[in-house]
Each structure stands twice: as structure tokens, then as C-alpha cells.
Amino acid sequence: MEKLIIEGGRPLYGKLSVSGAKNAALPLLAATLLAPGEHILRNVPDLRDTRTILSLLGELGATWRREGATCFIDSTNIVYAEVSYDLVKTMRASVLVLGPLIARLGRAKVSLPGGCAIGERPINFHISGFEKFGVHCRLEKGYVEAVIEGRLQGASIYFDIPSVTGTENLLMAAVMAQGTTVIKNAAREPEIGNLIDMLSHMGADIEGRGSDQLTIHGVTRLHAAETDIIPDRIETGTYLIAVAAAGGEATITDCEPAHLPALLDKLKETGARIVTADRSITVSVTPEWRKRLKSVDIKTMPYPGYPTDLQAQFMALMTLSSSICVIKETIFENRFMHVAELRRMGASIRTEGNNAVVTGRGPDGLSGARVMATDLRASSSLVVAGLAASGRTEISRIYHLERGYENLVGKLSGLGARIWKERD
Numbered sequence: 001m002e003k004l005i006i007e008g009g010r011p012l013y014g015k016l017s018v019s020g021a022k023n024a025a026l027p028l029l030a031a032t033l034l035a036p037g038e039h040i041l042r043n044v045p046d047l048r049d050t051r052t053i054l055s056l057l058g059e060l061g062a063t064w065r066r067e068g069a070t071c072f073i074d075s076t077n078i079v080y081a082e083v084s085y086d087l088v089k090t091m092r093a094s095v096l097v098l099g100p101l102i103a104r105l106g107r108a109k110v111s112l113p114g115g116c117a118i119g120e121r122p123i124n125f126h127i128s129g130f131e132k133f134g135v136h137c138r139l140e141k142g143y144v145e146a147v148i149e150g151r152l153q154g155a156s157i158y159f160d161i162p163s164v165t166g167t168e169n170l171l172m173a174a175v176m177a178q179g180t181t182v183i184k185n186a187a188r189e190p191e192i193g194n195l196i197d198m199l200s201h202m203g204a205d206i207e208g209r210g211s212d213q214l215t216i217h218g219v220t221r222l223h224a225a226e227t228d229i230i231p232d233r234i235e236t237g238t239y240l241i242a243v244a245a246a247g248g249e250a251t252i253t254d255c256e257p258a259h260l261p262a263l264l265d266k267l268k269e270t271g272a273r274i275v276t277a278d279r280s281i282t283v284s285v286t287p288e289w290r291k292r293l294k295s296v297d298i299k300t301m302p303y304p305g306y307p308t309d310l311q312a313q314f315m316a317l318m319t320l321s322s323s324i325c326v327i328k329e330t331i332f333e334n335r336f337m338h339v340a341e342l343r344r345m346g347a348s349i350r351t352e353g354n355n356a357v358v359t360g361r362g363p364d365g366l367s368g369a370r371v372m373a374t375d376l377r378a379s380s381s382l383v384v385a386g387l388a389a390s391g392r393t394e395i396s397r398i399y400h401l402e403r404g405y406e407n408l409v410g411k412l413s414g415l416g417a418r419i420w421k422e423r424d
């Protein structure tokens with residue numbers, strides 16, 4: 001196993017290019033199962049999770065090749081195969097093949113994901129949605145087996161809570177259903193817009209892109225298509241926060257500023273200077289500003305609210321602020337695993353239920369320590385903290401980071417960070 005070493009306390013300067021979004025690439029790769037022919041996806045990040053879903057597509061009979069950031073996936077010959085617990089436990093998003101497999105083959109068998117480091121994360125909304133389409137779902141021995149005779153039937157579906165992968169799974173099932181489907185209180189994350197674009201290129205008829213009500217008029221055939229994956233807004237946000245925490249000035253390129261409305265406002269409130277252009281964001285924090293970094297409350301919400309996937313990183317930044325703030329996590333019930341690790345670096349954080357009260361200790365408030373990554377975004381908050389902390393930080397279990405950040409070490413080194421991997 002490898003660990004990450006950071007010698008922190010150095011401001012960051014330069015340019016950094018963002019990769020394609022992990023959470024868009026996963027549903028778009030799954031959507032290739034819907035139609036025969038060669039699909040072309042551009043800007044696919046090379047991550048542990050995208051490699052996992054590509055090998056899953058391979059197990060289901062698809063053939064694929066990668067040329068740089070472009071993936072060519074031929075899903076002409078899809079076969080019925082069980083998606084095992086071994087796979088789903090390494091990547092929950094494997095459940096995204098359920099919708100396309102049911103639509104294409106009329107049946108699917110996928111292991112139920114268990115709980116994970118950030119919460120229980122059930123998939124009951126996905127299953128009850130499939131049942132509304134007329135699919136018979138049986139839960140047995142840890143697997144969900146879904147079967148339908150004939151075509152799926154369009155349905156009216158309401159989400160109690162807007163679910164991202166739930167909306168994606170039901171969208172992929174609905175596109176070839178007979179009749180019209182209406183999904184109400186749908187999630188509105190930009191990754192869903194990206195999936196709708198791909199499905200539309202494939203011949204689907206979907207109204208309501210960007211809104212919380214999607215109307216899908218089922219079609220009988222879809223065809224292979226070409227689509228660009230949107231830039232990763234969480235990767236973008238992580239690096240913006242990292243520069244704000246360490247100080248300096250950097251331009252994050254190949255990103256989409258419009259996808260980060262809440263974060264950009266919150267960063268401006270801290271006193272960081274943010275300048276957006278067409279596909280880039282420049283953040284600058286001088287040593288003087290860093291001394292007066294303001295404490296800013298955040299509350300995680302479905303898009304366009306503040307993203308839960310940037311909660312841990314913002315908390316790391318707030319440990320360096322000049323006062324007290326409250327960070328409220330409303331999406332997942334256990335997403336404060338980074339708190340104990342940040343405390344080991346000198347942070348003052350108290351948790352009360354789903355609130356974390358952070359008492360900023362000023363720009364020199366963190367010192368390097370040995371810490372452990374517990375999930376993907378908790379790990380990136382430790383990277384943010386390590387870059388800002390004085391001395392050496394060692395982060396173990398970095399395989400979590402490799403699930404979601406392409407070339408993190410190379411990109412941060414390009415900004416002048418002292419960061420490298422070593423064998424643990």
C-alpha cells in the first residue's frame with residue numbers, strides 16, 4: 001500500500017487543469033449498455049472508479065478501448081450476467097447498470113450495496129421506481145433480481161429526497177419505456193444534465209433538463225452516440241479550496257464555473273479573491289488576507305445548494321479561519337469521519353449530531369501529522385489540511401483518493417506543492 005507525504009506551509013502558484021467528472025463518467029459509461037453500436041465518450045477521467053465500471057461493462061459483453069481521454073465502447077453484444085458483491089462493494093455506483101440492463105435485456109441481477117463510510121445509503125428509491133415501471137424486483141441473498149416481461153411501462157415517480165444515482169437509474173430505464181414517465185423532485189446535479197445530453201444524442205426524448213421535473217417520452221430504439229463528459233466540479237472545488245487554505249494564486253482551467261454557484265459565493269465570503277472566466281477560475285489569497293480569513297457557515301444541500309462532496313474540504317479551510325462557524329451536513333448521516341483526523345493536525349472541531357462547530361485557529365492553526373483517509377472526500381480534506389499545515393503530513397490508505405482524483409500528485413506538484421507517494 002502507498003501513503004501520501006506532504007510538506008506543507010507553502011503557498012501554491014500556477015495553473016491546474018481539471019479532468020472529466022467522475023460522477024458524470026460513471027452513469028454515462030453505464031448508459032452505453034442501452035444501445036448497440038460504438039459509443040464515444042470524451043474527457044473520461046482515468047480513475048480507479050472509471051476502470052472498475054469499464055471492466056464491469058466488459059463482463060457484461062461490451063468491448064472497449066481507451067485513446068487518451070476518449071473511450072470507445074461497443075455494446076452490441078450484451079449478455080446477462082450477475083453483478084457481484086465483490087464489485088459493488090468496491091464501487092456502489094455499479095448499481096447504475098440496473099436501469100440500462102432492465103431496459104435493454106428485460107432483466108438484471110445486481111448485488112445490493114451495503115452501508116458505507118459516509119452513511120447507510122439505501123437504494124430503495126431505485127427499486128420502488130423500477131417497480132412502478134412494472135418490473136418485478138426480488139431481494140434474495142443480498143442481490144436484487146429485476147425481471148420484466150415485455151416493455152417497461154411509463155410511470156409517475158416522486159422522490160422523497162432528490163437522489164442523484166436514483167434519478168439517473170430511472171432515467172435510463174424510462175427512455176425505452178412504453179408511454180410517458182414523469183420524475184418529480186428529481187435531482188438537478190449537472191451530471192444529470194450531462195446524462196440527459198447523452199441520452200438525447202442517442203435518440204431519447206426528454207423534457208425538463210436542469211429542472212426537478214423530468215418528462216420522458218419512451219422511444220422504441222436508441223443508437224450509439226458521441227458525448228463529452230463535463231468537467232469535474234468537485235475536483236475543481238477541491239483545488240480552489242486547497243489554494244485558499246495554503247495561500248497563493250492559481251488558475252483552475254478546463255472547468256465550468258457555473259457548476260459551482262454555492263462554493264464560489266462561500267469562498268468569496270471568506271475573503272478569498274475569485275475571478276471567473278469562460279472555462280477557468282482564478283483564486284488568490286495573499287498572506288495578509290490569509291490572516292483574516294473569515295469563518296463562514298455552510299449547509300450541504302442537493303444542487304444547486306452547497307455540495308456534500310465539498311463539505312470536508314471546506315471544513316479543513318475553516319480550521320484556519322479567524323472565528324467560529326457551523327458546518328451542517330444534511331445529505332449523509334455519517335460524513336464527519338475527517339473530523340477526528342483534522343483534530344490530530346490541531347483543528348478545533350466539535351460535532352453535535354449533523355453539525356460541526358469549527359473554531360478557526362488562524363493561518364498557523366494546523367501542523368503536520370500522520371492521518372488516515374477514510375473515504376474519498378475525507379481524504380481530499382486531509383490533503384487540503386496537509387498543504388496548509390506546517391511540517392510533514394503522512395496520509396495512509398490513499399486508495400480512496402485514487403478513486404476520484406486523476407493525477408492529484410502531479411497536478412498539485414505543478415502548483416509548487418511538495419507532495420509525493422511512498423510505500424507504506
Ligand code: EPU
Binds near residue numbers: 023093122163165309
Ligand atoms: N437515498 C435514500 N434512498 C435511495 C437513494 C438515496 O434514502 O434509494 C438518500 C441517501 O441515503 C442520501 C440522499 O438520499 O441521504 C441523497 O443520496 P443520493 O442518492 O443523491 O446519493 P448517490 O446517488 O448515492 C451521488 C454521488 C455521491 C454524492 C451524492 C450526493 C455518484 C456516483 N455519487 O451519490 O458522490 O455524494 O450523490 O450528491 O454520483 C463522491 O463522489 O464522493 C460521492 C459520494
